[in-house]
Amino acid sequence: MIESQRHSYHLVDPSPWPISGSLGALATTVGGVMYMHSFQGGATLLSLGLLFILYTMFVWWRDVLRESTLEGHHTKVVQLGLRYGFILFIVSEVMFFFAFFWAFFHSSLAPTVEIGGIWPPKGIGVLDPWEIPFLNTLILLSSGAAVTWAHHAILAGKEKRAVYALAATVLLALVFTGFQGMEYYQAPFTISDSIYGSTFFLATGFHGFHVIIGTLFLIICGIRQYLGHLTKEHHVGFEAAAWYWHFVDVVWLFLFVSIYWWGGI
Amino acid sequence: MAISMMRSALLRNSLRTASKPSAPTRRGFSSSAHHDDAYEAAKWEKIAYLGAATCTILAIYNLSKGHPHYETPPEYPYLHIRNKEFPWELAGEDMMPISNIAQNCMVVFFFVFLVCVEINSLSQFQYFKPVLGSVHLFLEIFDA
Numbered sequence: 001m002i003e004s005q006r007h008s009y010h011l012v013d014p015s016p017w018p019i020s021g022s023l024g025a026l027a028t029t030v031g032g033v034m035y036m037h038s039f040q041g042g043a044t045l046l047s048l049g050l051l052f053i054l055y056t057m058f059v060w061w062r063d064v065l066r067e068s069t070l071e072g073h074h075t076k077v078v079q080l081g082l083r084y085g086f087i088l089f090i091v092s093e094v095m096f097f098f099a100f101f102w103a104f105f106h107s108s109l110a111p112t113v114e115i116g117g118i119w120p121p122k123g124i125g126v127l128d129p130w131e132i133p134f135l136n137t138l139i140l141l142s143s144g145a146a147v148t149w150a151h152h153a154i155l156a157g158k159e160k161r162a163v164y165a166l167a168a169t170v171l172l173a174l175v176f177t178g179f180q181g182m183e184y185y186q187a188p189f190t191i192s193d194s195i196y197g198s199t200f201f202l203a204t205g206f207h208g209f210h211v212i213i214g215t216l217f218l219i220i221c222g223i224r225q226y227l228g229h230l231t232k233e234h235h236v237g238f239e240a241a242a243w244y245w246h247f248v249d250v251v252w253l254f255l256f257v258s259i260y261w262w263g264g265i
Numbered sequence: 266m267a268i269s270m271m272r273s274a275l276l277r278n279s280l281r282t283a284s285k286p287s288a289p290t291r292r293g294f295s296s297s298a299h300h301d302d303a304y305e306a307a308k309w310e311k312i313a314y315l316g317a318a319t320c321t322i323l324a325i326y327n328l329s330k331g332h333p334h335y336e337t338p339p340e341y342p343y344l345h346i347r348n349k350e351f352p353w354e355l356a357g358e359d360m361m362p363i364s365n366i367a368q369n370c371m372v373v374f375f376f377v378f379l380v381c382v383e384i385n386s387l388s389q390f391q392y393f394k395p396v397l398g399s400v401h402l403f404l405e406i407f408d409a
Contacts, residue, residue, distance in 0.1 A: 027374055034363075039363055138319060138323065143313075152305040
């Protein structure tokens with residue numbers, strides 16, 4: 001830490017990443033609209049924008065890791081702020097998924113005459129919840145147990161075991177994504193098959209996307225644990241990844257009970 | 266009546282336990298270091314293995330069963346909705362042209378991207394700060 005600092009707050013240095021991330025988001029939005037309306041160059045701008053965002057994410061988080069480890073800016077006070085920030089982020093994610101459940105229950109509790117007045121709509125063959133979806137529930141719950149194992153291993157100072165536990169968590173996460181991919185491939189309906197397909201793939205697709213993000217987050221934690229970045233007293237990055245993973249797990253439980261099980265009867 | 270009796274019994278019980286001086290209140294947060302983490306790690310390791318083993322058996326059972334065949338439904342208007350071509354099905358002449366201004370904007374955008382990459386390589390210099398800081402401290406000590 002800089003020797004003249006007489007407080008425990010982290011006053012960040014000027015950084016080009018907020019503006020580069022904003023430009024990336026702008027290009028992604030404009031490029032996405034152009035692509036979906038079949039404008040020339042839409043695909044190019046969309047790819048450029050996504051590349052820009054991925055690049056920004058990499059360098060920004062690389063800077064945060066350096067501020068935490070090499071520069072030692074993440075004091076107890078800063079760690080508390082990071083935790084609050086991450087909790088608020090998860091709350092916003094809950095609201096994001098709340099909207100999809102709202103759309104689902106709006107359409108399924110009082111099915112319109114246009115879809116035959118029944119749920120699932122007439123002509124939709126649904127997936128059996130007790131086959132792959134139930135297996136996926138167990139896989140996610142097991143990976144939740146594995147991430148708790150990793151947490152206690154970190155707290156107990158067992159560095160190698162924590163890496164193994166994180167590897168087990170990531171492995172289970174990848175198996176979940178694989179089964180979801182298989183299920184999507186074999187599904188008898190698509191996103192363009194009535195409001196059932198739309199709500200089903202919107203909700204489960206965004207969940208799957210969040211599982212992939214959570215998996216990447218856990219992989220980064222595993223690498224950082226291997227490199228010795230995480231200690232008994234200071235492992236905010238891991239805690240955030242574990243909270244995020246439990247959040248993804250809970251969303252799946254709601255998806256399983258309401259969309260796969262109740263919505264398929 | 267039954268509910269009120271139950272409530273008073275519950276209240277009595279809670280008062281009895283609360284009055285005991287030998288009952289310390291413990292908060293079981295996962296982040297608190299009061300319990301043995303090595304024990305907890307071993308316990309959760311077993312639970313994770315048990316879960317993974319169950320998943321493996323269930324996966325083998327599910328995959329060996331084969332997937333069901335669905336009948337093709339009648340052509341209801343709400344199924345298989347297609348209102349326009351997919352963007353990847355169109356090419357060249359079929360696509361909407363864009364103005365030169367928009368094309369130039371994309372070139373400028375790419376230039377900004379390159380500038381950001383350049384700023385990034387320059388920003389590596391901030392890691393000389395601890396070195397400069399210690400030089401500064403050294404000079405200060407000498408001055409005093």
